[in-house]
Each structure stands twice: as C-alpha cells, then as structure tokens.
Amino acid sequence: MPVLFGLVILGLIVLVPVLMYNSLVGKRNQVANIFGTMDAMLKKRWDLVPNLVETVKGYAQHEKSLFETVTAARSRAMGGQMSDDEMVQYDNAVSKLVGVMRATVENYPQVKAGENFLHLQRTLNELEEQISAARRAFNAAVTDYNNSVDMFPTNIIASMFGFQRKGLLEFEAQARQNPSVGF
C-alpha cells in the first residue's frame, strides 16, 4: 500500500509540471496564432492602398508626399523587405491615409456618392473592425500568457524553461486621435 501511494505521488510530481509546461506552450502558440491573423488583416488593408490613393489624389494635392511615401512603402512591404518597425510605421502611414480620405470626402460630396467610394468605404470599415478585433484578441491572449508566466506555480516552470513576458499592443498617439467611425 505505501508503495502504491508513493507511486501515485511520484506520478503527480512528474505529471503536474508536464501539464503546466504544456499549458504555457499552448498559450504561447495562441499568441503567435492570433498575431498571424492580425498580420494578415493588416496586409489586407495595405491591399487597399492603391484604391485609396486613387480615390483622393485628385482632391488632396497637398498630401502628395504622403501618397508617394505610402505607395513606395507598399511595394517594399509586398516584397517582404520590411523590418517590424518599418511595418508599424507603414501601417501608421496607411492609417493617416485613411484619415485623409475621410476628411477629403467630407468636402467633396461627389466623391462620397460614387459607387467605387462606397465599396471602398465598406471594405475599409470591415477591415478596421476586423483589425481591432484581432488586436483585442491578441492582447487577451498575451494577458492570459503573461498571467501564467507571472503566477504561482506556473511561474516556476516558466522561469526554468525561459518563457518571457510578452508586450501588449499599444496604439500610436496618432491612431488614437484618428476619428473613429463610431460604432
């Protein structure tokens, strides 16, 4: 009987750390998975750049340099030659472009009524809603993972196997000021 008891205790001593390790790996993978989704959605938004530029370039000449920067950056991004930091900068430029478009159409009702613009507007709204959902999901997954890294007893396993805390996504001050579409 004491032997059996000893075996059960030994089994638990082995099993519990294995379960904790696996849950940490699962959570880390979840973060990576959602990051992938978010990345794909940001790239979908970048696909709209030519359309965006086309819609507003005739009406917002003063933003010409922005159009050029964004268009040039897009070809580099599509070629996969960008570092993470550059990608963030590029994404902020795209956000600014969207802002310019919204401001422009306010002044030019004929743009607003066009079929192309309406379609573009819907696609953008959809993507922005999806990107925001992906960001929220990413932050939730990171929080869940970080909790496991910090909390007892999983923190013991985390420090043994080098699981590091991950940073939450923070929004650029400019992005915060962007007029939200309001839903």
Place this chain on the structure above:
Amino acid sequence: MKTLEQIQEFYESELKQSLAAMEQDRQKMISKAMAFVGIFGVVGLVGGLLITQMGAHNGVLLLIVLGICVAIGVGAFSAANKNYKSGYKSQIIHKLITFAQPGLEYWPEGGISKEIFTGSKLFTHSIDRYHCEDLVRGKVDKTEILFSEIHAEYKTTSGTGKNRRTEWHTIFKGLFVVADFNKHFRGRTVVLPDTAQKAFGLFGQTLQSWNPSRDELIRLEDVEFEKEFVVYGTDQVESRYILSPALMERILEFRRRLRDGLYLSFVGSKVYVAIPLDTNLFEPKTFSSAAGFESIKEYYDQLRFGLAIVDELNLNTRIWTKE
C-alpha cells in the same frame, strides 16, 4: 413602425367594429357556459340526493351519465373558446401586426422549428417536448427577422412499475428571435448568462473554460459584460469582430431592461436571441374583454418587444461589406 397614436386611429377606424362583434360572441359563450354550470349544479345536487336513495348499481350508472354530460359541456366550451381565440388572432392581431409594421406577416399557428432552435446552439439539452406558436416574420428596413413563442422541455422518469413517475422540466420558455446579422462571419459565438463566475469569481472562469459541451471560452475586456455573460466561440478573433465594444454596451443595456436573462448566439450570419418570458404573447383572455384599446396597446407593445432586437443591436446599420 407606426406610433401609438396611429395605432389608436387604426383601432377606431378598422378594428373597433370587428372587436365589438367578437366581444358579443365571447359574452354569449360565457353566458352559455354559466348556464351550463348552473343547470349541472342543480342536476348534480339532485343527482347526489338520489344516489343516496338508490341502490349501488343505479348510483354508479347515474354518476357515469353525469360524468359524460360534464365532459361534453367542457369539450363544447373549450372548442368555442379555441374558435374565439383563433378568430381573434387571425382577424385582429393579424391586421394589427401588418398595419403596425408593413413588411411583416403573422401566423398564429406557426412557429420557429425545433431544428432552428437547436441550430442556435443556445441550449444543449436534448428536447423531449417542443411547442411553438405565434410566428411573426418579415423585414424591418434592411433586416430579415422572425420570432415566435417557444416552450422546449425534457423529461425525467423515476421509480419503476406502479411508482413510475414522469416529470417535465423546462429548457426554455419565452420569446425566440432570429434576425439577419449585419456582418459576415463563418464560425459560431454563443453569449450566455454567467452563473459560474457570479458564484465563484475567478475560479468560476476556470470552470467555464472546462465546459466540454461548449466551444473555446472567449474572455472579453469589458469587465461589466464579463460579469453578466459568458462567451464561447469557435474563433477568438471572429467572436471579437462580432462583439465589438459598442455591441457589448448595447447588449448590456438591453439585458438591464429584462428581468429573466438574455441568451444570444451568432451562427451562420444570423443572430439568435432567447428571452425567457412567462407571458403568453398575442393571447386574448377568455374571461375578460379584449375589445378595448388597452388590449390592442398590449399586443402592440408585445410586437415592439419582439422587434426591439433590431434597434437594440443596431442591425439596420449596414456599413460593412454585408448589405
């Protein structure tokens, strides 16, 4: 949706006359029933006295005859009552609904099928008895909507032989609404009242994540929403795409105005809403008049309640790719 003033005008011009005729029929039905009860009261009393004088054999015979007469009387009354109610529903309620919100249709005997109900994934228990009635269906601006009353039950049996007992338990009783959602999505998201977290706090949340009959637990960042609801979904990102911060606010607002909870699910680009209710919708009372404007107002309010989800969830806002 027509305003209450417009409904009142419609009542005066279109409904009042038919209602008066129906009210006469109802009163006739009630007085016949009263007469029947009166006569049988007397006959029963006399019969009772006679039985004590008769032999056992004749006494039983008299009881059987009385029993048959009572059964015929009750049967005739319930048939007349059913007739009155279905006439009321098909004439008055139907007119009221199609006037109040053009584009809607009403079927008193119709309902949302069991397949749609189970397809909503709101209730996972298997159903042994299913009843539905009062189907309203149509379009409110850009949103397709249908709703009906539903009562779904399961049974348990205990004991054996003579002691065998069957008990019925309600899975859901109330209003069930299906509406076209304003965004495209592929997966499944279910929003249920949160009982575990309310009772056990953080440990409750851990319990929720182990629920084998549900999909992945979705933890949302809105603390108030998390306290009130538990969300399960097939895709972490998609569930958040559906449950935007603004929609969570709206759902919470709606929940606060309901007494007995709110169940929502998002499946196949549709939103399913279940609201537990004790009231029987669009049902005229037998023993009091349903001819006055107060009754019409009550049915109008019930219709507005059924359609409320379109405004509450802002379903007519079509700014995304789904038109």
